[in-house]
Amino acid sequence: MSKTRLSKAETRILEQCWKLGTCSVREILDSLPEAERVAYTTVQTLVYRLEQKGAVRKVKKIGNAQLFAPAIDQSEFRGGLVRDLLDLFGGSPRLLVSNLLETGTITLRDLKALQNATPSRKSSRGRGGKGHA
Numbered sequence: 001m002s003k004t005r006l007s008k009a010e011t012r013i014l015e016q017c018w019k020l021g022t023c024s025v026r027e028i029l030d031s032l033p034e035a036e037r038v039a040y041t042t043v044q045t046l047v048y049r050l051e052q053k054g055a056v057r058k059v060k061k062i063g064n065a066q067l068f069a070p071a072i073d074q075s076e077f078r079g080g081l082v083r084d085l086l087d088l089f090g091g092s093p094r095l096l097v098s099n100l101l102e103t104g105t106i107t108l109r110d111l112k113a114l115q116n117a118t119p120s121r122k123s124s125r126g127r128g129g130k131g132h133a
Contacts, residue, residue, distance in 0.1 A: 004053045013046045022069045
């Protein structure tokens with residue numbers, strides 16, 4: 001599923017699959033917040049699209065109900081989205097973060113909190129590139 005794009009609605013359904021694990025279309029629908037509820041057939045269509053794209057797979061049939069499970073890992077999926085986003089900024093994390101700051105999507109306070117919450121990578125940075133094997 002490396003370069004297959006998912007719509008916002010498909011991604012929302014996939015998120016529910018990650019939360020629920022193995023689940024039916026009905027369970028996905030019932031797990032959506034009231035404000036996001038759509039028709040059963042809409043969720044069913046989205047699940048079948050996700051199956052075609054390789055994001056979920058059928059694992060079992062109970063009566064008339066198919067049970068589905070995520071076929072891709074959440075962190076792998078998000079990592080791909082981040083790589084795609086970075087590509088839009090020429091591969092530059094600095095340009096991406098600068099844009100997030102300019103648009104108000106992220107604040108300097110957010111950046112400080114992230115910096116304080118992230119383990120220091122300085123020790124691993126110093127080893128990689130300059131003459132060390």
